[in-house]
Amino acid sequence: MKVLFIGGTGLISEAVSQRAAEQGLELYLFNRGLRRPFVPQGAQVIVGDIRAAEAAETLKRYEFDVIVDWISFTPEHIRNNIQLFQGKTAQYIFISSASAYQKPPSHYLITESTPLHNPYWQYSRDKIACENMLMDAYREEGFPVTIVRPSFTYGDTMIPAALNSWQHPWSLVDRMRRGEPIVVHGDGTSLWTMTHNTDFAKGFVGLLGLSQAVGQSFHITSDEVLDWNQIYTAIGKAAGVRPNLVHVASDVIVSVSPEQEGNLHGDKAVSGVFDNSKIKRFVPGFCATVPFERGMERTVRWFEEHPERQTVDGSWNALMDRIVQAGRAGL
Numbered sequence: 001m002k003v004l005f006i007g008g009t010g011l012i013s014e015a016v017s018q019r020a021a022e023q024g025l026e027l028y029l030f031n032r033g034l035r036r037p038f039v040p041q042g043a044q045v046i047v048g049d050i051r052a053a054e055a056a057e058t059l060k061r062y063e064f065d066v067i068v069d070w071i072s073f074t075p076e077h078i079r080n081n082i083q084l085f086q087g088k089t090a091q092y093i094f095i096s097s098a099s100a101y102q103k104p105p106s107h108y109l110i111t112e113s114t115p116l117h118n119p120y121w122q123y124s125r126d127k128i129a130c131e132n133m134l135m136d137a138y139r140e141e142g143f144p145v146t147i148v149r150p151s152f153t154y155g156d157t158m159i160p161a162a163l164n165s166w167q168h169p170w171s172l173v174d175r176m177r178r179g180e181p182i183v184v185h186g187d188g189t190s191l192w193t194m195t196h197n198t199d200f201a202k203g204f205v206g207l208l209g210l211s212q213a214v215g216q217s218f219h220i221t222s223d224e225v226l227d228w229n230q231i232y233t234a235i236g237k238a239a240g241v242r243p244n245l246v247h248v249a250s251d252v253i254v255s256v257s258p259e260q261e262g263n264l265h266g267d268k269a270v271s272g273v274f275d276n277s278k279i280k281r282f283v284p285g286f287c288a289t290v291p292f293e294r295g296m297e298r299t300v301r302w303f304e305e306h307p308e309r310q311t312v313d314g315s316w317n318a319l320m321d322r323i324v325q326a327g328r329a330g331l
Contacts (some may be wrong), residue, residue, distance in 0.1 A: 001209045002026040004062070004089075006050050007070030008043075009035035012095075012153045015197035017043060019205045030059065030125035042326075051077075056084055056193070066208050068093040073123070078130045082137050087283040091144050091214055093207065096131055098219050099124040099273070100268045108191070111275045112149075112217050121262030131217070138215050141266035146207060147217035154295065155197035156302035157309070159235060162228060162268040163253070163320070165308055165313035170303055173239045174312045181246040181324045182236075185264055188247055191271040195222040195294040199288035203276075206283030213282055222288035228268075231292065238296035248327030256323050 008017045008029035019042035020027050029039060033047040048058045050071065067089045072078055078094070085092055098123060102115045103124075114133065118124035137143035154160035159169040163183050203220035206214045226234070229245065236243035249271040254261045280286050303309055 001065045002063070003027070003066045003068065003208060004030055004059075004064040005068045005070060006030050006072075008068075009038040010070060011155055011158055012197050012200060013068075013070045014038040014040075015155055016204050017299060018199040019198070019201040019249070020208065023205060025205075025208065026063070026157065028064070048223055050081070059084070064089050066091045066093065066207075070095050072130060072168055074126050075129045075133050078133050082134070082143055086137075086141065086143060088209070089144065091146055091163065091209060092134075094130065094134055094147045094150060096127045096147050096217075097124060097148045097262070098149045098221070098272065099262075100128045100131070100149060103266055105269050107270050109273055110219070111277050112219060112278050118262075118266050121266030123262060125183045132221070144214045146210075146213045146215075146228075147221040148204060150200060151193055151195060151219060151221045151274060152268075153195045153197050153200050153221075159296075159299060159303075160194055161232065161235065162264065165316040168305050168311045168313035168316065170310045171313045171316050172235065173300065173303070174310070175270060175320065176236050176241050176243045177191065179241075180243055180317075181320070182232055182243045183253065183320050183323050183327075184228050184232055184245050184247050185250045185253055185269055186228070186247065189227045190247065190269065191227055191273050192231060192268065193221045193225060193272050193274055194231065194292045194295070195220070195288060198291035199290050202285050203279045203286040204287075207279075208284060216278075216282070218275070218279045218282070219274055220279050220286075222290070223276060224288070224290075224291060225273050226292060232242050234293045234296050237293065238300040246324055246327065248323055252326050253323055254280055256326050257319055272301075 002024050007013050018040045021042045027043040031048045077216050100116045101110050101115045114225045116128045134145040140144050159172050163170040232243055
């Protein structure tokens with residue numbers, strides 16, 4: 001099977017690339033070639049930019065059984081890709097987001113039939129619009145789309161939390177080890193699902209080339225359900241400390257940092273518990289096997305083995321201090 005990943009070296013996709021290569025797929029990665037350490041052995045890199053006018057010229061001499069689009073975020077991106085790949089592949093997999101599901105949810109357990117509606121986050125609304133465009137193309141033109149919605153998926157290079165520095169994820173562990181207050185939204189008891197990227201890859205690779213998956217949507221997550229107090233405590237345990245958790249209402253956090261509205265009200269402030277029955281029906285044997293505590297031990301160990309990645313975001317620390325102060329002031 002000949003497979004093209006548009007992207008393929010990101011946080012989630014690098015684990016999928018690795019598993020696809022291990023499974024013996026003929027894997028090509030189309031990206032800018034900036035993350036070579038995350039290219040698995042045996043994969044071929046086509047250097048280019050899918051947004052550039054010359055992308056069509058670069059790719060026209062190739063044909064692929066499956067194309068996976070890891071990096072489209074707006075309907076404009078999708079419109080261009082439908083034109084580019086119509087008639088060129090038997091399956092086009094679009095990476096959407098579980099944040100597209102209804103917020104707040106009408107039922108705690110999320111299935112693929114849960115409505116898509118997020119009034120709090122433009123990112124999620126754009127993903128919904130992309131999905132709608134692709135499904136219209138499937139119904140009207142036979143465009144062979146499969147939609148996959150990851151939730152909070154992490155790996156070696158990420159310290160996953162509701163509030164952390166995206167560019168400098170070690171900041172959270174550093175703050176814990178210094179005994180500084182760690183902001184937890186709400187009372188920390190809402191439920192959430194963390195998924196290791198190697199577990200996500202097991203389910204995802206099973207969808208590659210699966211004709212029955214065309215026209216279908218899936219989420220792929222762990223079945224382990226934790227609350228946010230447990231999540232932050234597990235991160236601290238992996239770092240060798242008991243974190244100093246400080247609970248602050250999500251509304252207060254957003255009042256101090258308005259850009260957190262989508263991340264919190266549009267995602268992590270509500271419970272995220274997923275029914276994985278569908279992916280298990282289509283990919284028999286799929287099972288997530290990395291408990292969050294074990295995954296975090298692995299992640300912290302990776303950072304400790306890569307001291308150059310232990311960078312700290314001073315502006316993020318200052319923001320956390322302001323949020324703590326606002327919470328204590330009862331604002």
